[in-house]
Amino acid sequence: MTRIPLRSVFRTTLAAVAALVVLRVTGSVVLGFRDYFPANFDSDFLRGRESYFFGPYQSAFYTHILSGPLALVFGLVLLSDRFRTWSPTAHRVLGRFQGLNVLFVVCPSGLWMAWYAATGPIAAVSFALLAIATGACTALGWRAAVCRQYGLHKRWMNRSFVLLCSAVVLRVAGGLGTVLEVESPWYDQIASWVCWTVPLAALEAKGIWRFARGRRPSRPGAVQPPVTASTQ
Ligand code: HEM
Numbered sequence: 001m002t003r004i005p006l007r008s009v010f011r012t013t014l015a016a017v018a019a020l021v022v023l024r025v026t027g028s029v030v031l032g033f034r035d036y037f038p039a040n041f042d043s044d045f046l047r048g049r050e051s052y053f054f055g056p057y058q059s060a061f062y063t064h065i066l067s068g069p070l071a072l073v074f075g076l077v078l079l080s081d082r083f084r085t086w087s088p089t090a091h092r093v094l095g096r097f098q099g100l101n102v103l104f105v106v107c108p109s110g111l112w113m114a115w116y117a118a119t120g121p122i123a124a125v126s127f128a129l130l131a132i133a134t135g136a137c138t139a140l141g142w143r144a145a146v147c148r149q150y151g152l153h154k155r156w157m158n159r160s161f162v163l164l165c166s167a168v169v170l171r172v173a174g175g176l177g178t179v180l181e182v183e184s185p186w187y188d189q190i191a192s193w194v195c196w197t198v199p200l201a202a203l204e205a206k207g208i209w210r211f212a213r214g215r216r217p218s219r220p221g222a223v224q225p226p227v228t229a230s231t232q
Helices: 006-035 056-079 081-086 088-114 121-146 150-164 166-179 186-212
Strands: none
Touching: 006 056, 006 166, 056 081, 056 088, 056 150, 056 166, 081 088, 088 121, 088 150, 121 150, 121 186, 150 166, 150 186, 166 186
């Protein structure tokens, strides 16, 4: 009987749980759309925004709330090795859509909305940097794929997805704050930074750890064979 290494079981379970959390939170975000179609200014998010809502903010808001959940769901699919192996062409087509959606819709709309962040300038700066960082990682990942540097492509796209998941982490933190009845006005501002800097730092720490243990990630210039060499 073939023995499956415990570490592999652990990693698969962890990935499955993380995917379920992303889907669960995305689902509840989408359910919240009933407050946005039409805009309900008594709802949590839209309260107090009536004065500037109609105009550019409205366009940014609606494109953002529709493109964000798509980016999360498609990101999950694109990260799957099984999906990529099953159809490299589908990976490439979906990847192009994801790149365009994140670069030209999610990030610019998030950047616009950042200046109106409900919790003030500290959160506004964090969201603006998050938009720029996500756009940069996505653009660099796309460029690496075009140059057939697949190891590098994967690393930039992992970063892009982790940054997109800030939307999930932020909502989990918000839920935790409600359950713990946190009253501090600082809580949301700290959460706006923690939601992307900590997951990104964890991802980088994992890369450094693997590197230190001698499992060097592929060199930036290296062409990696079988993944999708003929198709990406
Ligand atoms: C680059 C990544 C992102 C940036 C920079 C960003 C930025 C923002 C900003 C600044 C706001 C308004 C916050 C406020 O006024 O307090 C917002 C709201 C929102 N974002 Fe994002 N966002 C990103 C990714 C996502 C993703 C991946 C989703 C998918 C679920 C998403 C869904 C939403 C929704 C639905 C709202 C409206 C508030 C709500 O219903 O919770 N965002 N985002």
